[in-house]
Amino acid sequence: MMKQHNNLKIGIFILLAFASAGFAEQANHQQIDVVGKYVLKNNPNTKMEIITDNNQHVVMLSGGGNSSTNGEVAADCFIRAIGKLNGNSLLADFSEIETDTISYSKEDAKSEGRKVQILFGLKDAKVVKADTFGYCGLGANLLGQYTRKSKK
Numbered sequence: 001m002m003k004q005h006n007n008l009k010i011g012i013f014i015l016l017a018f019a020s021a022g023f024a025e026q027a028n029h030q031q032i033d034v035v036g037k038y039v040l041k042n043n044p045n046t047k048m049e050i051i052t053d054n055n056q057h058v059v060m061l062s063g064g065g066n067s068s069t070n071g072e073v074a075a076d077c078f079i080r081a082i083g084k085l086n087g088n089s090l091l092a093d094f095s096e097i098e099t100d101t102i103s104y105s106k107e108d109a110k111s112e113g114r115k116v117q118i119l120f121g122l123k124d125a126k127v128v129k130a131d132t133f134g135y136c137g138l139g140a141n142l143l144g145q146y147t148r149k150s151k152k
Contacts, residue, residue, distance in 0.1 A: 032085070032087075032088055032120050032122070033151070034050050034057065034085060034090065034118075034120050034125065035050050035051060035052055035057075035151060036049070036050060036148050036149070036150055036151040037049050037148070037149050037150045038050075038124075038125055038146035038147060038148050038149060039146060039147055039149055040063065040142070040144050040145070040146050041144060041145045041146065041147055042144075043063065043144075045063045045065065045076075046061075046062070046063030046064055046065075046141075046142060047061070047062050047063055048060065048061050048062075048118075048125065048127070048142075048146050050090075053082075055084070056082050056083065056084055057082070057083060057084065057085055057090055057092065058080065058081075058082050058095075059079070059080070059081045059082070059083070059090070059092050059116055059118065060078075060079070060080050061077070061078070061079040061081075061116065061127070061130070061142050062076060062077070062078050062079075063076050063077070063142070064076055064077040064132075064136055064140035064141050064142045065077075065137075065139070065140055075101075075136070075137035075139075075140060076101075076140065077102075077132060077135070077136030077137065077140040077142060078097055078099050078101070078102050079094060079097070079116060079130065079132070079135075079136075079142065080094070080095050080096070080097040080104075081093055081094050081095060081114075081115070081116045082095045083116075085120075088119055088120045088121070089117065089118070089119055089120070090116075090117070090118045090120070091115060091116075091117050092115065092116045092117075092118070093109065093113070093114070093115055094109045094112070094114035094115065094116070094131070094135075095109050096108075096109055104135075112131075112135075113131075114131035114132075114135060115129060115130075115131050116129060116130045116131070117129035117130075123147065123148050124145060124146060124147050124148060125145075125146045125148070126144065126145050126146070127142055127143050127144060127146065128143065129143075130142045130143055
């Protein structure tokens with residue numbers, strides 16, 4: 001009877017090990033839902049929006065200007081970048097954008113090779129890289145921790 005009881009314990013342990021490995025494997029293949037609107041912590045005028053288009057993520061960043069103690073404010077910057085999510089990281093290439101204050105062509109984007117990198121949590125995102133030197137005005141900063149405000 002004791003041997004049968006031990007075999008049952010071993011069988012249950014093996015079954016649980018395989019089941020938990022299957023759940024972990026399934027979780028590794030699930031993508032984080034990053035689509036939505038975000039605001040930079042401590043600078044609500046700097047915003048990020050992420051949408052999906054043709055299995056890619058389109059990132060729109062705007063703002064970056066922050067009041068200084070002497071009243072000077074850096075000009076806002078506008079970025080549109082496209083990339084694919086890999087786990088919790090999105091590395092996106094700058095793409096063309098046309099606004100009232102900026103014109104950046106597809107050719108410029110291709111030749112300059114600028115990138116944005118974003119790391120995502122469940123309710124926030126951190127822009128860890130943005131190749132803005134010579135693109136945005138001096139003092140504009142889009143790096144930092146963003147809080148998700150809405151999911152679309």
